[in-house]
Amino acid sequence: MEEITRFQHWENIYSTKELHEVGWYQRVPTTSLEMIKKLNLPKSASIIDIGGGDSHLAPILISEGYTNITVLDLSSKAIERAKLRLGDDASKIEWIVSDILDFKPKKKYDCWHDRAAFHFLTKKDEIEKYVSISADATNTNGSIIIGTFSEKGPTKCSGLNISQYSTELLKKTFNHCFKLIESLNPEHTTPSGFKQHFTFCKFERN
Numbered sequence: 001m002e003e004i005t006r007f008q009h010w011e012n013i014y015s016t017k018e019l020h021e022v023g024w025y026q027r028v029p030t031t032s033l034e035m036i037k038k039l040n041l042p043k044s045a046s047i048i049d050i051g052g053g054d055s056h057l058a059p060i061l062i063s064e065g066y067t068n069i070t071v072l073d074l075s076s077k078a079i080e081r082a083k084l085r086l087g088d089d090a091s092k093i094e095w096i097v098s099d100i101l102d103f104k105p106k107k108k109y110d111c112w113h114d115r116a117a118f119h120f121l122t123k124k125d126e127i128e129k130y131v132s133i134s135a136d137a138t139n140t141n142g143s144i145i146i147g148t149f150s151e152k153g154p155t156k157c158s159g160l161n162i163s164q165y166s167t168e169l170l171k172k173t174f175n176h177c178f179k180l181i182e183s184l185n186p187e188h189t190t191p192s193g194f195k196q197h198f199t200f201c202k203f204e205r206n
């Protein structure tokens with residue numbers, strides 16, 4: 001069978017599954033919100049959610065008064081759905097449809113957040129490219145928060161192979177440009193009741 005591209009995979013997922021039917025669904029992205037809030041950023045801080053899909057993170061940040069939020073996702077369907085759900089509030093968010101590996105940021109961010117998008121990169125050159133793009137796009141002393149399946153978590157996500165990360169491995173991966181500030185290992189319960197072990201690391205740009 002012909003292999004489908006990363007783009008086709010995600011367009012298909014967002015065309016066929018409801019928001020709450022996917023394993024990564026969270027009504028409230030608690031760990032991400034707590035890590036972002038602990039940064040004590042001003043409400044005008046520039047925050048980008050990489051692979052944000054139609055997650056509730058950006059809408060919650062908007063409802064809490066943040067004014068400079070960007071969501072990037074490979075899937076145009078995901079962004080379309082997120083905009084529809086938000087209605088008028090959609091215009092408060094900057095939406096970017098792009099593969100992260102093709103992203104050419106036009107500005108620098110105070111906070112770069114990624115839950116369960118980075119871990120789909122399994123090739124060394126792609127992982128290195130992601131680290132380099134995130135480093136170039138983050139302000140000095142800005143932060144990045146990366147959430148992936150841990151070494152105790154699943155080996156696949158949405159049917160695709162992923163890279164698992166311990167805190168040590170994430171630290172080593174981002175070490176060149178970022179200093180580790182905080183690490184957590186939350187467990188996510190999928191809508192069908194399965195437990196998934198995550199590694200979340202927060203880094204500061206050198």
Ligand SMILES: C[S@@+](CC[C@H](N)C(=O)[O-])C[C@H]1O[C@@H](n2cnc3c(N)ncnc32)[C@H](O)[C@@H]1O
Binds near residue numbers: 053098
């Ligand atoms: C497992 S979902 C997680 C969605 C969201 N971050 C959350 O936590 O609810 C992965 C998301 O990353 C997006 N994605 C996967 N690979 C990507 C890439 N190379 N560039 C940009 N987005 C990507 C998918 O379209 C999807 O929306």
